[in-house]
Amino acid sequence: MSGPLKLYGRGADDMAVISAHLQDAVAQLGDMAYLAHEQRFVLLVNRFCWEEKAAPMRVRSALQLANVTSIRQKKLNLTRREGVVALLAVHFEPDTPPTGEMRLQFAGGGEIRLVVEACEAILEDITAPWAAKARPHHDLEE
Numbered sequence: 001m002s003g004p005l006k007l008y009g010r011g012a013d014d015m016a017v018i019s020a021h022l023q024d025a026v027a028q029l030g031d032m033a034y035l036a037h038e039q040r041f042v043l044l045v046n047r048f049c050w051e052e053k054a055a056p057m058r059v060r061s062a063l064q065l066a067n068v069t070s071i072r073q074k075k076l077n078l079t080r081r082e083g084v085v086a087l088l089a090v091h092f093e094p095d096t097p098p099t100g101e102m103r104l105q106f107a108g109g110g111e112i113r114l115v116v117e118a119c120e121a122i123l124e125d126i127t128a129p130w131a132a133k134a135r136p137h138h139d140l141e142e
Helices: 012-022
Strands: 006-009 025-028 032-035 040-048 057-066 068-074 084-094 100-106 111-116 121-125
Touching: 006 012, 012 040, 012 057, 012 084, 012 121, 040 068, 057 111
Parallel strands: none
Antiparallel strands: 006 121, 025 040, 025 084, 032 040, 040 057, 057 121, 068 111, 084 100, 100 111
């Protein structure tokens, strides 16, 4: 592996890159926090290392989303702190620039929507990677 990943997001295109790196990340609900006084949402995940082409690997990563003014959730019970979710995608949908909405989509239809004053995100690996049991696989519906 080339070293720890650290990506910055300032718009929809940047968030598409961050989303690609977060696809199939898993997290405990207790590893999500909306820090209203800091206008920040933080999520700790075990990220699949899609950039690693040899052996399947995972790494502990932190996603920080700044400028958050409100949060809504659908089909997630954030009080079930031990519950595990699989992150499918993160999108930034601009409104009147620079404001917009961050959407975190989870397997099973769960979703978190964050209203943001501006798109500002950091995805950073915080541990050394470890061997994963397998590469994530999705059956596509026809």
